[in-house]
Amino acid sequence: MPSDLEKAMESMIMVFHKYASKEGVSNTLSRKELKDLMENELAGFLKSQKDPATVDKIMKDLDANGDGQVSFEEFVSLVVGLSIACEQCYQMHLKKTGAKK
Amino acid sequence: MVVAGRVLLCYLITTPIALLTAGRAFYSLHTLHTQKLNNMALVSEFLGQLTLNVGAAEPTYPTVVPACDFDPDKDAARIETAIKTKGVDEQTITDILTRRTYNQRREIAFAYEKRAKKDMITALKGALSGSLEAVVLGLMKSTTQYDASEIKGSIKGLGTDEETLIELVCSRSSTELMEIKKVYKELFKKDLEKDVAGDTSGEFKALLLALVETKRDEPSNVVDYEKIDEDARALYEAGVKRKGTDVKTWISIMSERSVPHLQKVFDRYRSYSPYDMQESIRKEVKGDLEKSFLTLVQCFENKQLYFANRLSEAMKGKSAKDKVVTRIMVSRCEVDLMKIRTEFKRQHGKSLYQTITEHTKGDYQTAMLSLCGGDD
Numbered sequence: 001m002p003s004d005l006e007k008a009m010e011s012m013i014m015v016f017h018k019y020a021s022k023e024g025v026s027n028t029l030s031r032k033e034l035k036d037l038m039e040n041e042l043a044g045f046l047k048s049q050k051d052p053a054t055v056d057k058i059m060k061d062l063d064a065n066g067d068g069q070v071s072f073e074e075f076v077s078l079v080v081g082l083s084i085a086c087e088q089c090y091q092m093h094l095k096k097t098g099a100k101k
Numbered sequence: 102m103v104v105a106g107r108v109l110l111c112y113l114i115t116t117p118i119a120l121l122t123a124g125r126a127f128y129s130l131h132t133l134h135t136q137k138l139n140n141m142a143l144v145s146e147f148l149g150q151l152t153l154n155v156g157a158a159e160p161t162y163p164t165v166v167p168a169c170d171f172d173p174d175k176d177a178a179r180i181e182t183a184i185k186t187k188g189v190d191e192q193t194i195t196d197i198l199t200r201r202t203y204n205q206r207r208e209i210a211f212a213y214e215k216r217a218k219k220d221m222i223t224a225l226k227g228a229l230s231g232s233l234e235a236v237v238l239g240l241m242k243s244t245t246q247y248d249a250s251e252i253k254g255s256i257k258g259l260g261t262d263e264e265t266l267i268e269l270v271c272s273r274s275s276t277e278l279m280e281i282k283k284v285y286k287e288l289f290k291k292d293l294e295k296d297v298a299g300d301t302s303g304e305f306k307a308l309l310l311a312l313v314e315t316k317r318d319e320p321s322n323v324v325d326y327e328k329i330d331e332d333a334r335a336l337y338e339a340g341v342k343r344k345g346t347d348v349k350t351w352i353s354i355m356s357e358r359s360v361p362h363l364q365k366v367f368d369r370y371r372s373y374s375p376y377d378m379q380e381s382i383r384k385e386v387k388g389d390l391e392k393s394f395l396t397l398v399q400c401f402e403n404k405q406l407y408f409a410n411r412l413s414e415a416m417k418g419k420s421a422k423d424k425v426v427t428r429i430m431v432s433r434c435e436v437d438l439m440k441i442r443t444e445f446k447r448q449h450g451k452s453l454y455q456t457i458t459e460h461t462k463g464d465y466q467t468a469m470l471s472l473c474g475g476d477d
Contacts (some may be wrong), residue, residue, distance in 0.1 A: 045148040082148065088323040089147040 011078060015041055016072050031059050045082070063094035162405075162439035164474030167202045176201070177212035180221070184228045186445035189232060191464045194225070198240050199471035202435055206241060232423045232465040234435040239431040247432055248273065249285040252293070256300040263305075263389050265428075266297070268411065270309050271396035272404060274360075275317040282313070304348045305389040311356035312397075318359040327360070332358065336381075341374045346385040355397055363401050405437055409445035412453065416460040426461070426469065434472045442477055 002010065019037040020029045029037065035055050038046050046054065062074045171267040176197050183190035198206055213221040222241050229237055239247050248269060255265035273281065285293045297309050322328065332354050339347035367378045372382055382394045399407040408429050415425040433441060445453040457469045 042148065044145050045151060048149045048151070048198050082151065083331050085322045086147040088321065089150060090143065092323055092325070093143070 010062065013072070016075055020072075025069060028071050029075060031055075031070060034059055034062075034070055034075075042082075107288045107409075109121060161435075162437045163435045164432040164438040164442070165200070165202055165472060167205060168200055169311050170259075171201070171205055171208075173205070173208040173212040174216070176209045177216060180209065180213060181217050184224055189228045191229065192467065194229070194237065195464060195468045195471060198237055199468055203240070203243055210241065215335070232427065233463075233468060235424070236427050236431060236465065236468045243284075244432055244435065245277070245280045245284045246288065248277070248281050249293075250287055251428055251432075252281070252285065253289055253296075256296055261300045263301075264392070265424075266301075266309070267389065267393050267396055268425075268428075270297070271393055272400045272407065275315040278313060278315050282315075301389075303390075304352070304386075306422060307348070308352050308356070308393050309388065312353050314356075316357050318357060318362070320359040320361045324365070329362065329365045329369050332362075332366045334373055336366070336370055336378070337373040338384045341376060343380050348386065348390070353396065355394070360401050367398065367402070374408070403444065405440040406444040406448060408433060408437075408441045409448055410454070412441070412445065413449050416456055423461075423465065426457075430469055430472045434474075438472070439474065444475065 007077045009095070015037070016029070017027070019033045019040075020027055022033055022036065024030050038055055051057070059070065059080060062078055064074055066088075119261065179193055180197060183193040197209070210221040213219075213224075217224070225237055225241070226234065242250065251265060252269050255262035255269070268279070282293045285291070286298075289296075294310060294313050297313060298306060301309055301447065335350055336354060339350035354366070360365065370378055370381075376384060378398050379395060382398065386394060396407065399410075412426060412429055415422040415429075429441075430438065431470060442453045445451075445456075450457070454470060454473050457466065457473060461469055
């Protein structure tokens with residue numbers, strides 16, 4: 001029976017491959033595939049960005065070796081960055097709800 | 102693991118208030134077995150609150166960059182010749198050393214020692230003199246070593262050069278100060294804190310020690326609006342609002358909070374105090390303490406403008422304060438001198454290049470202009 005953490009890791013890998021295999025090289029995300037992924041899997045986040053060039057900026061930042069493709073390793077840093085920020089939100093939230101009880 | 106070291110994106114949370122009400126609704130209605138659902142829904146909530154802030158790494162604006170086609174042996178040979186030349190060819194020495202990065206200069210020194218069987222720095226000391234010597238010796242030190250030795254110079258012997266001490270301790274970041282402490286101990290076998298404490302007194306000493314202790318918070322992704330307001334109010338109540346000043350509160354807030362947080366605190370401060378932070382400092386404290394707080398706040402708000410103003414001050418009137426100009430040009434040429442130039446032109450109308458031309462001369466001028474990089 002996979003643990004919660006194992007399930008989370010599996011989800012990350014599955015989600016990545018679902019979108020990466022859509023076209024071209026099947027284990028990396030092209031710009032279009034990355035856009036697809038973000039619009040479907042991170043819709044809430046994208047919608048709250050005022051900058052329409054957000055996906056491009058993220059793509060540029062993730063594609064560390066500049067080959068126009070985002071590998072799983074490069075993709076995962078996006079997930080990590082968002083997770084860290086969310087965890088800090090969560091901490092603040094705990095503090096506030098804890099205190100207000 | 103590669104991942105941990107490469108989180109390039111930085112996300113800011115913008116509306117914690119909305120977050121609070123949504124979270125409380127969940128927690129008060131659901132019991133433990135739906136905890137997982139709460140947490141997942143919370144993440145969606147949180148994601149909607151984030152703002153993308155790409156490229157959060159500190160950009161640098163150096164004027165001195167690695168020379169292309171770098172050949173340390175050729176450079177070492179040319180310097181050896183220049184030193185041996187009758188009357189010493191200062192021009193060549195300056196040309197080479199001001200157009201190489203610190204790392205490249207070290208390679209040249211290494212190559213020089215191999216071929217001349219002598220230590221290059223000692224040879225340069227013997228061949229040069231005056232302000233130019235100070236520049237070249239400064240260039241041969243790493244930024245941290247240079248900072249450490251400048252601090253040492255300001256406190257050793259009888260009396261203290263408070264202005265220099267303030268400039269260095271109040272403008273360097275926590276990270277830089279931590280490095281400086283290490284190098285200071287290696288070079289001088291003493292603790293920086295002890296030396297600073299021995300040479301200063303009162304609240305001035307307390308402020309410097311607080312900064313040197315490097316207890317400053319790391320910048321966080323989270324913008325804590327409540328704390329910003331608390332701190333702004335605390336600064337106001339400790340200063341302008343009351344008779345006298347509670348310097349301790351000022352010191353602890355300004356030495357412990359992260360710089361981005363403090364920038365927002367000073368903004369918020371305007372809504373409590375009729376005077377902005379710098380004006381308040383001028384009203385509340387005097388002397389070295391005033392200079393230190395002002396330097397701190399000016400550096401939080403715009404460090405390059407602070408250095409630009411310092412340079413301008415040092416070059417006013419007939420005699421340029423060489424020591425100050427040398428120190429800023431040498432210590433910032435591989436950090437942010439380009440940006441300092443921009444701020445200089447913007448603030449003072451004239452370019453830094455022009456000002457240096459007007460207020461310095463000879464080989465020293467050549468060296469400064471070379472480090473400056475160009476005219477604006």
